[in-house]
Amino acid sequence: MATTVDPLPAEGPTEDPMGAAGPRPGRMRLSPAVWFLAPAVLALAAVGIYPLGVAVVNSLHRYNLARPNAPTPFVGLDNYVAVLSDPSFWGAVGRTFAFLALVLPAELALGVLFALALHRPGLGLMRALTRVALVIPIATTYAVVGLIGRLIFNRQFGVANQALSWVGLPPVDWLGDPTLAFVAIAIMDVWQWTPFCALILLAGLTMVPRETEEAARLETTSAWSIFRHLQLPYLLPGITAILILRTADVLKLFDAVFVMTRGGPGTATELISIYVQRVAFRVFDQGLASAQAVILLVITIVLSRLYIKFVYREV
Amino acid sequence: MAASSTAAGLETEAAGRAPVAATVWHFLALAAIFVFSVFPFYWMVTTSLKSQADALANPPVWLFTPTLEHYAAALFTKEVGATLVNSLIVGTATTVLAVGLGTPAAYALARFEFRGKRDLWFWFISNRMVSPIVLAVPFFLVARSLSLIDTHLVLILLYLTFTLPIVVWICTDQFRGIPPELEEAALLDGASRFTVFRRISLPLAMPGIAVSAIFAFIFSWNELLFALVLTRSQARTAPVAATSFMSGYELPWGEIMATGTLIVLPMIVFALIVSGRLVQGLTMGAVK
Numbered sequence: 001m002a003t004t005v006d007p008l009p010a011e012g013p014t015e016d017p018m019g020a021a022g023p024r025p026g027r028m029r030l031s032p033a034v035w036f037l038a039p040a041v042l043a044l045a046a047v048g049i050y051p052l053g054v055a056v057v058n059s060l061h062r063y064n065l066a067r068p069n070a071p072t073p074f075v076g077l078d079n080y081v082a083v084l085s086d087p088s089f090w091g092a093v094g095r096t097f098a099f100l101a102l103v104l105p106a107e108l109a110l111g112v113l114f115a116l117a118l119h120r121p122g123l124g125l126m127r128a129l130t131r132v133a134l135v136i137p138i139a140t141t142y143a144v145v146g147l148i149g150r151l152i153f154n155r156q157f158g159v160a161n162q163a164l165s166w167v168g169l170p171p172v173d174w175l176g177d178p179t180l181a182f183v184a185i186a187i188m189d190v191w192q193w194t195p196f197c198a199l200i201l202l203a204g205l206t207m208v209p210r211e212t213e214e215a216a217r218l219e220t221t222s223a224w225s226i227f228r229h230l231q232l233p234y235l236l237p238g239i240t241a242i243l244i245l246r247t248a249d250v251l252k253l254f255d256a257v258f259v260m261t262r263g264g265p266g267t268a269t270e271l272i273s274i275y276v277q278r279v280a281f282r283v284f285d286q287g288l289a290s291a292q293a294v295i296l297l298v299i300t301i302v303l304s305r306l307y308i309k310f311v312y313r314e315v
Numbered sequence: 316m317a318a319s320s321t322a323a324g325l326e327t328e329a330a331g332r333a334p335v336a337a338t339v340w341h342f343l344a345l346a347a348i349f350v351f352s353v354f355p356f357y358w359m360v361t362t363s364l365k366s367q368a369d370a371l372a373n374p375p376v377w378l379f380t381p382t383l384e385h386y387a388a389a390l391f392t393k394e395v396g397a398t399l400v401n402s403l404i405v406g407t408a409t410t411v412l413a414v415g416l417g418t419p420a421a422y423a424l425a426r427f428e429f430r431g432k433r434d435l436w437f438w439f440i441s442n443r444m445v446s447p448i449v450l451a452v453p454f455f456l457v458a459r460s461l462s463l464i465d466t467h468l469v470l471i472l473l474y475l476t477f478t479l480p481i482v483v484w485i486c487t488d489q490f491r492g493i494p495p496e497l498e499e500a501a502l503l504d505g506a507s508r509f510t511v512f513r514r515i516s517l518p519l520a521m522p523g524i525a526v527s528a529i530f531a532f533i534f535s536w537n538e539l540l541f542a543l544v545l546t547r548s549q550a551r552t553a554p555v556a557a558t559s560f561m562s563g564y565e566l567p568w569g570e571i572m573a574t575g576t577l578i579v580l581p582m583i584v585f586a587l588i589v590s591g592r593l594v595q596g597l598t599m600g601a602v603k
Contacts, residue, residue: 032423032427032508032509033423033427033429035419036420036423036427036508037419037423040417040420040479041420041435043416044439044479046472047450047454047473047475047476048442048445048450048475051450051453051454051457052449052450052453054453054457055449058452058453058456113344117341122338122341123341123345126342126345126346129349130345130352132587132590133348133349133352133353134348135587135590136352136356136583137356138586138593138597139582139586139587140355140356140579140582140583141539141579142537143537143539143557143558144554144557145355146558147359147557147558147571147572148356148358148359148575151358151359151572152355152358156373157370157371157372157375158375159358159375161374165374188355191355194351196594196597199593199594200598203594241598245597248443248444252444252445252446252447254446254448255539255540255554258558259539259558259561273446276448276452277448277544280452280455281455281544286452289452290453293446293448293449293453296446296448297445297449300441300445300446300449301441301444303444304440304443307444308440311598312440
């Protein structure tokens with residue numbers, strides 16, 4: 001309950017004038033607000049905050065599920081030290097950001113091209129049809145994306161190898177080779193998320209005033225110049241949102257990659273969420289996994305602060 | 316008037332001058348985007364309709380005699396039907412719960428000013444960013460100590476971490492769009508805040524509530540990680556069942572893809588219903 005009432009010292013002063021300016025005193029309004037908010041706040045605290053508290057506590061103890069009767073002594077920050085000095089943890093972090101560096105530029109660039117093609121006047125029916133098709137990758141269950149990936153990149157009967165044969169290349173073992181497996185999961189990610197980027201950017205393009213755009217098209221025939229000087233400024237808020245959301249989503253990424261490769265071959269596609277999952281539920285080291293989860297949570301909080309700062313102008 | 320007719324005239328003139336080649340390229344680009352978006356889905360559906368021999372043909376076959384045998388096998392011998400029912404139960408229950416808890420909160424965020432509102436708001440939105448593995452690790456232990464492993468209830472509750480924020484976000488937006496005058500008149504007549512909320516605001520907000528409910532249902536239907544960690548057999552959801560086929564040497568590809576199609580098809584229908592607000596739902600409303 002306290003969370004709904006206690007202001008952060010830094011935020012307090014900015015809220016006060018708004019409250020005072022209202023037609024009724026703040027005290028009168030607080031009471032119904034509490035009753036309306038309490039159920040949701042309590043429920044979300046119970047499922048969203050309480051487990052995080054448990055994770056913090058566990059991260060400070062030695063706790064292995066494989067030895068249920070062993071004592072779970074308090075070990076201070078030992079688990080954190082172990083995580084931060086563990087090359088396999090940094091390996092997973094490195095792969096996660098390498099993955100991000102691979103998919104994000106592709107999704108942004110393709111997203112811009114998709115959005116421009118969908119925004120360009122003419123071919124109304126075809127544009128409407130394509131706009132509808134974009135919904136399919138977005139709606140596809142992430143785990144099923146992984147299943148489709150295993151089918152398409154299958155070594156023997158996969159359609160990816162058939163496509164290679166059309167251009168005269170020999171078949172490859174997509175999911176058996178560390179580099180190719182990484183590329184394959186990236187391709188599936190690009191398939192699923194490019195339409196999402198395209199729709200955000202398309203929304204940005206429709207914000208460009210019609211008259212201005214028409215006038216610009218009469219001024220110049222250079223599509224690049226129109227893009228650079230007229231459309232790009234309207235795309236920037238969407239691009240910022242994409243950068244932050246996709247970063248958070250890659251840190252969350254589990255389903256599709258787990259189904260497609262289980263993090264393998266070896267650890268080639270073991271991104272951070274899959275790594276933490278393995279430590280928690282295959283190695284059964286809850287202390288260590290909790291410390292990793294808390295570190296991941298801290299990164300997430302920083303990201304969502306950035307998102308709120310840059311993307312939400314008014315609240 | 317004059318200006319617009321001139322602009323229209325120039326536009327038709329420009330369109331007349333637009334080279335045919337540009338239109339052809341535009342068409343090809345749109346066709347490429349269409350194929351890009353549809354192909355993996357198309358490949359899944361066609362594989363689900365192929366006989367095992369066709370599905371495993373090397374090189375892959377594009378033309379074949381369709382069969383529904385894999386759907387029958389998946390639904391009745393692999394018991395995918397039961398897991399689809401589990402997904403339906405969990406998705407419906409968590410959605411109803413999220414709407415029941417979330418709409419009053421959204422109403423309060425839209426209508427009241429109070430201290431800490433901004434922080435509360437951000438907390439709801441921040442849940443969009445939290446990695447499910449961060450919650451799955453401790454929640455597994457909590458659920459185990461409460462003997463909730465492999466129950467519908469544990470998933471219904473845990474899915475609130477993403478269904479509640481989406482309901483709160485979309486409905487706050489919706490309540491803000493309702494003119495306060497309607498409510499103020501009723502308040503002056505002596506109605507309580509809660510009556511006003513239930514009798515006036517809630518019915519008017521129905522379109523937004525429906526959209527948020529569809530999002531909540533899609534998100535919970537599509538969830539894998541929590542279900543993988545917290546269920547065994549009784550409460551197993553359809554995505555977990557689909558992935559469980561992935562062991563052994565001779566994989567039943569037709570049945571796997573039939574299961575995938577059964578899982579995805581209803582979600583595509585739902586997503587098309589809310590397609591106008593897809594971006595709003597997936598970004599937590601940052602971009603409209």
